[in-house]
Amino acid sequence: MPAIQRTHRGAGMMRADLDRLRTAGTRALTALLWGLAAVIALGCLVQRQWGMLAPAALLAILPTLRAAAGRSDAATRLMLAVTLPLYPALLLAQWAGAPWQGDLHMLVFAVLATLAVLGDWRALVAATLVIAVHHLGAGLLRPAWISPAGADLPRALLHTGIVVVEAAMLIPLAVRLERTIIGQARSHAAAEAAEQGAAAIRAAVTADQTTVLAALGAGLEALSDGNLTHRLRDGFPDRYEGLRRDFNEALRALDAALAKVAAATQGITHGAGHVRLASDALALRTQRQAASLRQTAAAMTQITATIGTTAAAAGRAHGAIAGMRGDVEQGGAVVGRAVEAMGRIEQSSLRIAEIISLIDGIAFQTNLLALNAGVEAARAGEAGRGFAVVASEVRALAQRSAEAAQDVGAIITASTREVEAGVRLVRETGTALQRLVAGIGDVATLVASVSGTTEQQAQSLRQITTTIADMDGVTQQNAAMIEQAIAAAQSLAGAAGELARQVDHFRIGTEPGAECGAGDADRSITLRPLYRPRAPVHQTALPAPAA
Structure with missing residues (x-):
């Protein structure tokens, strides 16, 4: 046409x-x-x-x-x-x-x-x-x-x-x-x-090239995303059909290779995981045993040192208690002098109260005089107005003096009550110091008894500490051998985990080398390490046995 x-x-x-x-x-x-x-x-x-x-x-x-x-x-x-x-x-x-x-x-x-x-x-x-x-x-x-x-x-x-x-x-x-x-x-x-x-031919060629480039672009984009299950399923023009087959074949080959790598990585990961689990269990038991021995040795050493320290402290406590008894007796004398000072303060407070009462009486009389002066100034009329003002100010001043005297009296009354309470407390303190002197004498007797038995216990504990130190040395040797086994398993697991992470970036088919049909859903597996590498176990040196 x-x-x-x-x-x-x-x-x-x-x-x-x-x-x-x-x-x-x-x-x-x-x-x-x-x-x-x-x-x-x-x-x-x-x-x-x-x-x-x-x-x-x-x-x-x-x-x-x-x-x-x-x-x-x-x-x-x-x-x-x-x-x-x-x-x-x-x-x-x-x-x-x-x-x-x-x-x-x-x-x-x-x-x-x-x-x-x-x-x-x-x-x-x-x-x-x-x-x-x-x-x-x-x-x-x-x-x-x-x-x-x-x-x-x-x-x-x-x-x-x-x-x-x-x-x-x-x-x-x-x-x-x-x-x-x-x-x-x-x-x-x-x-x-x-x-x-x-x-028309150029348009057809351009359309074919556009179709081919679009399909290849989608395939390369899927490949860059790590999807190896992607296939170019739509047919290309005759001159480009070989390119489509080669691209799909390359993806199939790469998919199969990575599937084999993934399977091998899983096997290595499982084996390393089992070795690691066994080593971890043995290391955990050894660590617990070593920790128990270290704790026991440390506890025995501490007990020995504590007993020695206790004996020395008991001697020092005996001397200190003797000195404390003298200090307490001296404190009793100080308390007696404090009671006397409190009595003198109480007498001074009573005298201040009398003076405040006198000031209050003077303020009352001044108020009466100011009131009389005000009455006389009112009778005088205009001539006594200035004197009435002065009388009013004097009366106000007398009222403020009376109020201040009342406030001071209240404070003195409160101070008197506090001084009485202080005197009572000081007397009670003197009584308590007397009882403390008697108790310190009893403690001094008990400390002398403890100091005698503590040295015998310290000698027995030194022998037990030596035996525990020998057991701890054997446990440390076992822990060093387990440490080497764990390090080897960890290195193998780390390499397998890194390889698994690299392969995990790709989306591969569950059946390596099998091309999915046009209507088949893409099936993929995701690789994950079976365990996370753990930090190596470091042994802590045991404390040296006490001499």
């Missing part, structure tokens, strides 16, 4: 190019008709004879109408071919007998040559026939329209032969021109068709 469309389009282009040429030629020849008509009109004006003007105008009307309508069909071309040679005939008839009538025959040959612009050999044949009929007919019927010399059949035949020879030259040129235009149009159509075909 596209080929048929291109054929019709090529034929249309050939027809359009030829029609444009013939349309332009038709318009040019129409203009030539009117030019020759103008020449004939000019001749009529010169000769003052108007007989040729009407035929010249009438012959040009119909071709002009067709040319104005843009027509250049075969009828229009034949009309021009028949009409155009008649104008030289009209000029020959118009200038019959003129000296240069014979020169007008060249116009016949020129008009015939101009018809070649139509690119139609039929128009040239028609014009040649018109010219031949005119020359032969006019030569026989009206010789004066052919030559000033009159009837001359050989000359008419000569002119006719020249016209035929010219037509014989022009007709092949017209045919060749028509074929050339058609050939060019065909070449142009073929080139356009070839370009369209090439463009």
